[in-house]
Amino acid sequence: MLRMVILLLVFSGSLYAAEAEIETISATEFAFDIDGSRISVEIRDHGLRGKKDMLLDWVLYSSNTVHHYYGRFPVKSVAIELQVTDGKTVRFGQAFGGNSPSLRIVVGENVTPEMLRKDWILVHEMVHLAMADVPYAHRWLLEGLATYVESIARATRSSERRIRLERFYQSHAAGVAEKRRSWAGSNPDLGTHLLGRRYFLHARRY
DSSP: OHHHHHHHHHSOOOOOOOOOOOEEOSSSEEEEEETTEEEEEEEOOHHHHTTHHHHHHHHHHHHHHHHHHHSSOSSSEEEEEEEEESSSSEEEEEEEOTTSOEEEEEEETTOOHHHHHHOOHHHHHHHHTTSOOOOGGGHHHHHHHHHHHHHHHHHHTSTTHHHHHHHHHHHHHTTHHHHHHHHHTTOHHHHHHHHHHHHHHHHTTO
């Protein structure tokens, strides 16, 4: 299983998808295609729909980021539901695989373009769509790889690509993950993400 998951990382692509046109399906449903993959987005909350252009641009950019890393989008179709909460950040995400892949992303009602530019959660959950499932005891493997790939995928789409990648590797070489362990310890999920990512940072040396 470890070999199969690592292969998903190794065989990553470097192609850009053509700019997609976002379709309005209904008042709450939108969709676009990236190289044969259909990405559907549902925004039920009235307040979030007032920010739909900003949110759809974010979903499109994140989808292209994942496509750029792998050379294609991981699945032929995915349904993304954007749910509302308080605050101004992207708060939570969850990926569901199987025959009908879907994502549930919880977004703050006062989210801003700046916070969406900084978001990592949507790309992280999209990366999960490329992975096989593993027993819960090995969940660190999936979360670590998704966090590792997400960090690199987002950095490679940046206009300061080389600088961001250098900072990414240098920060871990300097032990930043160790410094974070004090507050990650109170959040088991975050600790799983960080320590799993550290495993793949070490693995890439060999």
